[in-house]
Amino acid sequence: MSRTVYVNGAFVPEEAATISVFDRGFLFADGVYEVTTVLGGRLIDFAGHMARLRRSLAELAMDAPADEAEILSIHRELVARNGIEEGMVYLQVTRGAADRDFAFPPAGTKPSLVLFTQEKAVSDNPAAEKGLTVVSVPDQRWARRDIKTVQLLYPSLAKMEAKARDADDAWMVENGLVTEGTSNNAWIILADGTIVTRPRSEAILHGITRSAVLRLAEEAGHRFVERPFSIEEAKGAAEAFITSASAFVMPVVRIDGAPVGAGVPGPLSRRLRQIYIEEARRTAI
Template identity: 45%
Template sequence: MSHIAYVNGQYVPHRLARVHIEDRGYQFADGVYEVMAVIDGQPMDEELHLDRLEVSLDALSMENAMTRRVLKIILREIIRRNRIRDGILYLQMTRGVARRDHAFPARRRTALVVTARPATLPPQEALRAGVHVITLTDTRWKRCDIKSISLLPNVLAKQQAREADAYEAWFLDADNFLTEGSSTNAWIVTKAGVLVTRPANCAILSGITRLGVLKVAAEEGITVEERPFHLDEARAAAEAFLTSTTAFLLPVLKIDDKVIGNGQPGKLTTRLLHRYLEKIKTKKKR
């Protein structure tokens, strides 16, 4: 089966997909993106992802490549053409092609690329065994709420995590408070059973799975505090976990060299995971 991509109005074999060398995404990382989980052939939380896409586009004064209705048709067509049952859907918009100049071009047309690939969601081994994270100084820019394709600090952090045999790197601000992971949101559970995560502001990306977990916590009557939390508090926590579109919710059993709790997935983490997975099953039936 041929792997199909959508590139600026055309469905093309993935191996033949091309963008112009003066696309501003290629030269300036002048673009935004979204990643959606595909479950049973359907994009999960599609409206929330497209809402966030609009927020990112507005922040960069960039026009959407098309109406939401047409974009949703393309997303489903890419899923269909690639015969994706469970997998990952990626869409990227850039400011398009123009002669290289830092300032916005006077005439511009937003470029769009969409791809999809099969994947097992969530990653089963990490789900069963839990994961290890390392911490690194946050060297990113001050608008992490924009889902920009400019991801070099995240790439370097993820590579450091891999070289340390860790699943993820969590970033620390100048005062050693955790912000988020290179591609995940960070959570802890205090010994009093309070769920803590960083508030959604310019220091983090407001994750779609993060929103889903907050909703589940509210429905379960779990006390939640959206506030900065220090590395020392995280290391002393009863439980920790991370969330993302493709990881869903994974227990964190070790931060740097410190084992969290008893070194096993915690009760509250497990409860939230099961309820979140139940929510996904409900969405699949709609």
């Protein structure tokens, strides 16, 4: 059955959706995006995603295509029209359509706004029971990874390298230290129970789920520290996991072929996933 999508002011069937060949998202990857999870037909961490969207737009001197209330209304309408109980709403904003030029378009050029849904099991994902395997790859992305741009070619290539190496995902490494996964933040848990994840900077995406997990871990009394770690330290950790809007908290059980801890999802990773899902259900809008 065809999905209903949203393109520049109109809800249309996906097969009828069009956008200009001169759109700068197509020509220059001149755009940003957000992905908001749907659980029980409601939106998770919507305010956090909108705050990050505003920041991304500001960092690129890009105009907002609509106010937050209108964007929320579009999300809810798409969820309702497509009958999404669990899944994602993808939003993309570009600088709009203009004749191809490296210089920005003339002032007043209207940004493009596109949204669509993806139905996906997120709360009962079977991967959470067996855990993920990851491999390490060099981080060859641009330096402003804190801006959630649509420049996703290298993460896509890294994901495909992971699949070619019979792994689920890749952790990217720069100057000997893990930055993040292809579409997620990376974490380890030390033998004494300390949770470790890289601090926010221009080197990583400021994950909305990451921030929520840090807050929930602190509220539950778990120790954590924000610092970089190496692949070798991760291999020797008691547990490892990733966080993202679509994965929530997902255990990692092997890194470059070496088991992490016992090689199965650990108790604290499992507990953090449970806490996050409970909080997400409670606060979804």
